[in-house]
Amino acid sequence: MGFLDIPGLGVAHYHEYGIGSKPMLAFHGYGMTGRQFHVLEKSILQAYHVYGFDHFFHGESKLNGWTEQQILAGMPRAMVSEYVEEWFKLHGRQRFSVMGYSIGANIALILIEEYADLIDEVILMAPDGLSVYKGFEILLHKPWGRYMFKNVTKSKWLAPTMLKNLKRVKFIDESLYQIAYNEIDTEQKRQDVYYTLNLIRLLKPDTVKIAALINQHHIKCRLIFGRHDNLFPMKAALPFIGSIENAEVHEVAMGHWLVTKQLDEYLVNLQQ
Template identity: 80%
Template structure:
């Protein structure tokens, strides 16, 4: 646990009781002394970054949050209609304000992988003057991903998305076709298939992507804030990532003064021991 410069080298966990939203569960780990708030990818939990033990975790003490419909985070008494309407952007500030209530107002860093990058980027919009570093891996939020946009904003897509998640055979068929058309690779197919093989998992996919659909950062503002406050920015992409490739983020990268950008010989599945070794080698 990290409390104002004091580090206790144990893995712990806790909850943020966020008014109007629910209980956000978080994991604490890392041997570093600087606090970092971290947001994982779909189907994982806030413990996802524990594999970066020889790189990120040597410098930072991570507070890794479970997304709602993941891990032990529990959304409040929201109706399906509210979930599908989406979580308003201002509610993201409540995460940090509740964290400040526990640990005191202080400087911190943020990290996000895949869909988790959206929350990290939104925190930069609101708290850039307190942020030291941002680490983004295969990040969503730097450009519009047409697939998610179609499923959660277009009426036809919303209708199909709901139907697919209610059906036992439509979702697997759709995934097979996406793989056949090379929209997703073998690793993404395996990951996605394992997230739709039960009715509960399909519902969680539907609820998760709709709940976060409004949490899209203003990339122009984010870039401006990073430059104005000299926030260290590390962006890591998989060379074989068909979901959030580096080329889609190039317009955003071009707006930054001094970004550290890496394209590693991996796919979308980045948060692994292999990435940990890569980051360690960069420091040598």
């Protein structure tokens, strides 16, 4: 493991694992840490040495001197490239790959915009960023949604009640309900949700530009979706998928919770 001191942002902590020699920068989903991908030991970790970063408000990554006002305004998009520049200072400027799950895919995608000429492969699992998710758009960019989000996260009963109602009208399924509920059952967890999603609110990838760069630089592209994922389903990403010349696309019989040993076995079986 190690730390990157990113100017103007803070200290980003990363985990190292995998027996492969090729470097891969990886970005996890909400509520996890950079260790999330260690379960892919029989597949991806055979080929790659993963540097898995903790998001801020997760693991050991810490913002440096940021006020609440700055957090709510959002992390400037340009700061994403500083992860790589600081990583280069430690490990040398070299070719690398990127991987992202759920909200972590936004960072992986933005890195393609900035470093397409150095990237060998991108692996995205249940990715945010390939289409606009209306729920996040409302909570993070609409004035009334931001007001509601703030008040819900400060209340002990509003957040659980809202989740139950969303499940009742089938906006989310049981698996998403359980994932979300486990992240709002304490005041600290609710604050971390609020701060995390606001911090990354400006990290919107330019999917048209990214598709063109993937094609231009012949970047290997693997996209993995859960067939029962109601949060980031494959159908929402079809325009992006259609614009990639040689995308390897998989829709597995799982929900949003994809990074598991079950997925590892699926990927291993593909190679046989």
